[in-house]
Amino acid sequence: MGNSAVPPSVTELIETLSELPGVGPKTASRLAFYLLRGKSELALRLGDALKALVERTRFCSVCYNVTETDLCPICADETRDHSQVCVVEEPMDVLAMERTDQYRGVYHVLHGALSPLDGIFAENLRINELETRIRQGNVREVILATNPTSEGDYTTSYLLTRLKPLKVKITRLGRGLPVGGDLEYADAVTLLRALESRQEI
């Protein structure tokens, strides 16, 4: 039942949309039927945007951020400090750092965090490339900016052992209370980190 009421091309779109993270069958149906309601222009534009994404994007040959050029605009920017490298897990993290409007160094995108249980080992991330990049000299400081999760912390510990012999300054982002947060609602681990990293005022 129901099958005869939904044409194959609609079913196909619903099933494909359902493969996106956070999109269940209900949301997928809603989106597909929305696109059917005189939104063919939007459907075609979305189709073209997806094709362009696959065809035009690649990884920067230096920092592995997503880019449309061999060297990403940040690596190609001579006004930035190329001796300061901020190591992040994903391209979206670069975006978050750029939003601070203060960081003037460059980046290195690992494309994930170590998670042996999920089969993600050092060789699956851009760690060898980071080591090579630092070995080539000209890097003064490496800022480890992995996510404040167990995988992120594990990745930072691993990177520390790998990069220590290279005699480069290694820092990591401060831990503590998020700005705008409420002490009452802070979890115990965050509060503990905030206590540990307390500063004299």
Place this chain on the structure above:
Amino acid sequence: MGNSAVPPSVTELIETLSELPGVGPKTASRLAFYLLRGKSELALRLGDALKALVERTRFCSVCYNVTETDLCPICADETRDHSQVCVVEEPMDVLAMERTDQYRGVYHVLHGALSPLDGIFAENLRINELETRIRQGNVREVILATNPTSEGDYTTSYLLTRLKPLKVKITRLGRGLPVGGDLEYADAVTLLRALESRQEI
């Protein structure tokens, strides 16, 4: 800021995804970056599915449901009762009715509900087509199955005045407590309708 960190094709995809209902800029970014993470096969498949949707679907020439053939499978099905027409707002409503696995009549999709404040008048819906279809005879009963909303109710009232002169049996779906619902949590209007449509047992 931000701009240089995100290539144009990614920005374009994020902006296009944001036009979908219920998809804000944050969700759109998350989806776009998800597709960037080695999911080019999914991105291409989604692009193809969107193109196929636009190219292959059309409206049934009789009931205006979405179909890939001139006559939809339900209208083409000779085992169904073509003298019983269930009038719904959207193609998704056909799907909901079909899920009951009991309805053996056919449909008429209005493609919306009357909402003068939003600029949706009778001529924007498939109401003339419904009237013509009934005038051609062979229709015994029209079941008005618009949504139980103010727009849906208004549409049903309007259809009643339009279809009354055609001397056809007109019914509408029963109102009452939803199955599995809890009396305690039922809103006052639903409870009132349930009281009004109480049946002797």
